[in-house]
Amino acid sequence: MVPVKGSPGEILVAPRKQENFQQTLSIAWQLARLDLVRRYTSTGLGMLWAILSPLGMSLVIGAVFAKVFDQGLAEFLPYLFVNLTLWAFFVACLEGGAIAFIAAEGYIKQVPNVSLAAYPLRMAFGAFAALCFGLFAATLVTVVLGGTINASWLSILPALGAWLIFGIALASLSAVLNTMVRDFTYVQTVGVQALFYATPIMYPPQMLVEHGLSWLLTFNPVYHLLMLVRTPLVFGDLPPLSHYIASAIVLLLLVPLAIVALRRSRSSVVFWL
């Protein structure tokens, strides 16, 4: 970009075609950063809430379910903590995505040539920062409670990449669907709630298997992605290959779908707002 001469004391920069990927990323990250700062500076405890909120939930649920399943709280707590942190990311992407375009109305109606993807990306980035922070805390919790952290922990890093892509695709689809059809918000809320109970978050997966509901696991995309993180983090094992394959299939279906949805709605979103 060549600086252009203007009146004295001014920096005039020549505009460029904004719809390139790097520009989209830097817009998304800038907006996500502002969201994070706002979210965590408006509260007294700030970023600590990313830990305290799942920790509190884990303690409450753990206290009850450790009894029900006859497990020690020390074993059960890291399990719950990791699950709830990942689940919070899943929900944040869907709910953030739902308002992504609506919250960006001022930009969409005013600035041309900005890729619509910037706005769901913003939501996914914000949620991802909280996820990374939460998983760091989960590792600490596991260590403190005497869990095993070993070399398999490193397998979390590529798994996090998969979660980020998962979140971006979900946020994009949610953004398109919720802006196009406002009623969808209610459907989505019910669906997410139902999935919460169908996913082994508060209980171990064996429970579903024992009751002949193993198909609920097989066809639950969140479950496979969940296993990629929690097997190494909580149990110190590498996840079975089947979860990697299933997660790859989920992403291979979801990502093209999200891209098509964004492309298709590109010229319509401004009219839906």
Place this chain on the structure above:
Amino acid sequence: MIDLEKVSLHFPGKNGFRLRDRLAGFFSGATAQMDDDGVRALHEISLTIRTGERVGVIGWNGAGKTTLLKTMCGIYTPTEGRVQVEGDVASLFELATGFEMEASGFDNMLTRALLLGMSRSEAQAALPAIAEFTELGTALERPVKTYSFGMFLRLAFAVSTAIQPDVLLLDEIVAAGDARFQAKAQERLDSMVENASLVVLISHDMETIRAMSDRCIWIESGEVREDGPTEAVIRAYAGAVA
């Protein structure tokens, strides 16, 4: 160069909000849906604006002037017809919208600079000069929710005019603030207009149109009513108003 060929734009009306229509539009890949109760904002507009031209757009409220400019720069995709623009476009519309209310003036300037196409490092480098231009001083560190309308305008104007486009689209730019700032803003706008290869501006002030354009387009009900030398079109327009 801007070339519009039989451009029509229909805002979807109540029917357009029905689930069925939206889904149908989405799956068929159609852009804005055409329906009976929608608004016909632009109707078969064909015009060519060549490099070097300074064009004024006039017309009553709701005639379709802003929609025309927003279609030229790609914010709206026409329902029918073709829009072709050569060169980088920048537009100044509704300047006082599109802020993160809880974020500081600095952060909002940075966001806007990125949205306008600057890279992060370019934006960082340009920020001090932009900040100085706003004359908002320490207020730039405050959340913009504490700003007055004039302050919003100053901030948005300073960032939006920090880029120099080939094609410049201006919508009723009212320079903000006190007389001194207005003079400074006008000076900057003039330099932008001078450096742009093509300018289209909307105004209700005929003196502005006279001063800044050599060709004038009168838009009425989404159609071109008159298109010609500024003085002649203004005279016709004034005659119709009287």
